[in-house]
Every structure is written in C-alpha cells, then in structure tokens.
Amino acid sequence: MLYFMYMDERKLCPSCGSDKIEHFMQNETISGDLSKNLSIDIFYDKCMECDFKGDISGENDKVIEKALSTLNEAYIDEVLKYFEERKINFAGIERAVGLPQRTLTKWKSRNSSPTAAGIALLKYLRTFPWLIEVAEHKFDYNIAQKIFVGEALDIFVKSTDFNDYNGYEKRLKNDKLIPQPSLHHS
Numbered sequence: 001m002l003y004f005m006y007m008d009e010r011k012l013c014p015s016c017g018s019d020k021i022e023h024f025m026q027n028e029t030i031s032g033d034l035s036k037n038l039s040i041d042i043f044y045d046k047c048m049e050c051d052f053k054g055d056i057s058g059e060n061d062k063v064i065e066k067a068l069s070t071l072n073e074a075y076i077d078e079v080l081k082y083f084e085e086r087k088i089n090f091a092g093i094e095r096a097v098g099l100p101q102r103t104l105t106k107w108k109s110r111n112s113s114p115t116a117a118g119i120a121l122l123k124y125l126r127t128f129p130w131l132i133e134v135a136e137h138k139f140d141y142n143i144a145q146k147i148f149v150g151e152a153l154d155i156f157v158k159s160t161d162f163n164d165y166n167g168y169e170k171r172l173k174n175d176k177l178i179p180q181p182s183l184h185h186s
C-alpha cells in the first residue's frame with residue numbers, strides 16, 4: 001500500500017533538478033529467517049516533472065538497518081528461549097562449540113551483540129539442536145553420523161505416526177501388522 005505523505009520542497013530531483021517532489025510511504029514486509037516477518041515503512045520520493053522515483057535523502061538505509069537489527073534480536077531471543085525451555089544449559093553449549101564463557105548470557109541481556117557469524121551459528125543450533133551433541137563429541141565423524149541418523153529416524157517415525165495415524169491403523173488391520181514401531185532409538 002502506497003501512501004502520499006507530503007510535498008517536499010526541501011528536496012531537489014537528482015535527475016532534473018525540480019523541487020516538485022512528492023514524498024510517499026509504503027508498508028513492506030521483510031521475510032526473515034526462522035519464519036519471522038517484520039513490517040516496515042519504506043519511503044519514496046517521486047518527481048512530478050520527470051519520471052524519477054527513489055529515496056533522495058537515503059532514509060531507507062537507516063530504516064532497513066534498524067529492521068535487520070530488530071530481526072537479529074528476535075532470532076537471539078527465540079533461540080536462547082528455545083534452549084532455556086529445554087533446559088539446555090548455556091555453559092554446556094559454550095563449551096561444546098568453543099564460545100567464550102557467558103557469551104550467550106551477554107547476548108541474551110544485550111550486553112554484547114553477536115556478529116553475523118554468531119547469529120548464523122544460533123540459527124543452525126536452533127534448527128538442528130543435535131549439532132550441540134555433535135560438538136560435545138568433538139565433531140567425531142562417526143559419532144556425528146550416528147547422532148544425525150538417530151535424530152532423522154526419530155523425526156521420521158514420529159511424523160509418520162502423527163500424519164497417518166488412521167492409515168496406520170488400517171494397515172494394521174489389513175496386513176495384520178501387530179508389532180508397534182519403536183519410538184525410541186539408542
């Protein structure tokens with residue numbers, strides 16, 4: 001949705017030099033990672049003399065920068081809350097992945113901000129929490145594969161059960177499949 005805001009006579013068109021500049025605001029949604037969306041107001045200037053359309057004063061750079069930093073804070077909150085709810089202890093994660101002590105607590109309290117690499121690490125650990133276990137085993141290749149396959153199997157069994165419970169019951173009756181699949185893996 002585009003909203004006309006005002007005529008901005010302080011600005012000159014960079015294309016033709018006219019001062020007949022209209023200022024518009026447009027609401028846009030930024031789709032971030034981890035299914036996070038953010039609605040922001042983007043500004044446009046439009047010259048009434050020529051066809052120029054753009055952001056003459058460059059205010060959008062600041063708006064976008066602020067939106068990205070808001071999104072990053074949302075990622076940090078989401079991931080750290082996820083660990084806390086599952087009683088995955090911050091010190092253990094820091095030790096496993098080699099972060100300095102109390103790094104996660106400082107990120108949480110905004111006493112320091114992660115770099116882009118730190119935020120990417122958080123997103124990976126949130127998406128694949130078993131990577132923490134892989135790190136605890138010093139990234140040993142064979143152990144890592146076992147953890148990965150075990151987790152994948154667990155997810156597969158649970159999702160099959162959940163989405164196709166009626167189909168599973170029917171197959172049980174038709175095929176006289178009595179044994180229940182184990183939901184546990186070692």
Ligand SMILES: [Zn+2]
Binds near residue numbers: 015016017047049
């Ligand atoms: Zn112009």
